[in-house]
Amino acid sequence: MTSSLADLIAALPAEDGWGPPAVTETTLNGVPYAPFSKGDKLGRMADWTTDSKSERGGRQQYNRNYRDQQIYGAGTAAIFTAPVTEADEASFSVVSREPTKTRYGRGAIFTRGGRGARGAQQGTRGGRAQLGRGGRGGQQGYDNYSNRGRGNANRGGRRFGWKDYDKPQRNRDASINIKADWKLLEEIDFNRLAKLNLDADEGEDVDDYGFLYYYDRSFDKAPVKATERRLTALDRATYNVTTSSDPVIQELAEKDEATIFATDSILSMLMCSPRSVYPWDIVIVRQGNKIFLDKRDSAALDMVTVNENAADAPLEEGSKEGINHPVALAEEATYINHNFANQVVLENESQRVDMSHENPFYNASEETEPPASKTYKYRKFDLSLNEEEPMYLVVRTELDAVQKNAISGEDQYVTVKALNEFDNKAQGSGGALDWRSKLATQRGAVVATEMKNNSVKLARWTVQSILAKADVMKIGFVSRASPKTNDKHVILGVIGWKPRDFANQMNLSLSNGWGIVRTIADMCLKREEGKFVLVKDPNKSILRLYEVPAGSFDDDGEVEEVAEAADDE
Structure with a gap:
């Protein structure tokens, strides 16, 4: 006896329908069962080779090698975990006699924060593992980088290098x-300074x-090794008088x-302060x-x-008499800049350009040296x-x-500075190239390295050239005749730039500098008169503004009061 399909359907209860009955319980005969997701991939029913210690949160870490072989139901494995009754069972592990292999071989060394950090963070494809927080491009200054590693996208973490743990801690002394009687008014970190902005005119x-x-x-011509020019010492009178002592400013x-x-x-x-690493100070009267921005006579600004x-950077440890000590290098660089600017000009009295007034600091009756080529x-x-x-x-x-301009023949104002090479193989050279062999063939690489190692110095020179409205900024490359001595130097070449073009290459913002100046001035103007x-x-990477008692520097004769200068007149 047969019946049609319609009769069979009609014989079924109306409330049942097709398929298993719909239930809301999560247990089956008292045993909980694991819900599943359509996104789960059926790879293995069980994986006995995976170490339970490598699982975080009950789920196997993502690994591109096992992309299609995830354990089914691993997300709810904790439901079925039986309580451990004996301590021995918690430490139970399968012993493997095969040697452990790494993809980088035996003795592989990983550096955190660099490109080699890929193997250290295998479980975060595209994720961001914060190994450390660094500041902006040089806070705590010289060994903080913003590196983008493969697989761990470390941003701003400290970069560890070879035997970094064995290097002495850099603890510099304040300038x-x-x-104790100084009053702290403001404390500004460099991150805040870098966000300031003020547009000013060209002056x-x-x-x-x-x-x-x-x-x-x-x-400007590249010298031949046989005809290298020696840097000669020329005695010329130059001045760097502080603000309040300048008679013209008074x-x-x-x-x-x-x-x-x-x-x-x-x-x-002040305008380039976010790039600075070494300590310095400015006296504000x-x-x-x-507002008068002054410096002390013994200040490091000079x-x-x-x-x-x-x-x-060069280490401060050891004897200061060493020729590669930061203090000795600074004195050597200052000596080179003074003599280089005097050597690269043609001292012809009949072809010099005179300004409206004579040098305000030069007194012919007292000075024994002729004045240097300088316009204020x-x-x-x-x-x-x-x-x-x-x-x-x-x-x-x-x-x-x-x-003279090569095209129009008009006079162009020039600022002259000098970079110096002490020893490209010594500690503190910053990975600089050998100038003698690379300056002519790889000039861009040499300049880029100097921009990195001497960011604040080049930024200050560029700002000074823009403030003076100079048409060209000439930078000389001066090296030691021998790396073992610091008293003989040779000139390897001179490169000229337009100051604003060079500022763009360095990512130097003048608007940020003016914002810093205006902010510091406003902090002082809202206070009472004083120092x-x-x-x-x-x-x-912090600036601190202190209010100091009147006459704090008078005993040393380091800063003159503007009021005293006005009273004398």
């Missing part, structure tokens, strides 16, 4: 002794003093030409509604540092935020030479 000339010789273009202050007064050396250090931003331009910049509250800054800038000291922490 000035902080006294206008207020007055100019001194004279300039023409630049010797023969130094006169401009009486005329209320501006609110802020500074020199290009002091101002460039508020007299009435005016010294030219060497490889300050290098990943492995006093320029004014508008730092106002609105028209109701105008704020101007006057800065004394310097120019070193003049040259302040801005100090760079010797071991941290």
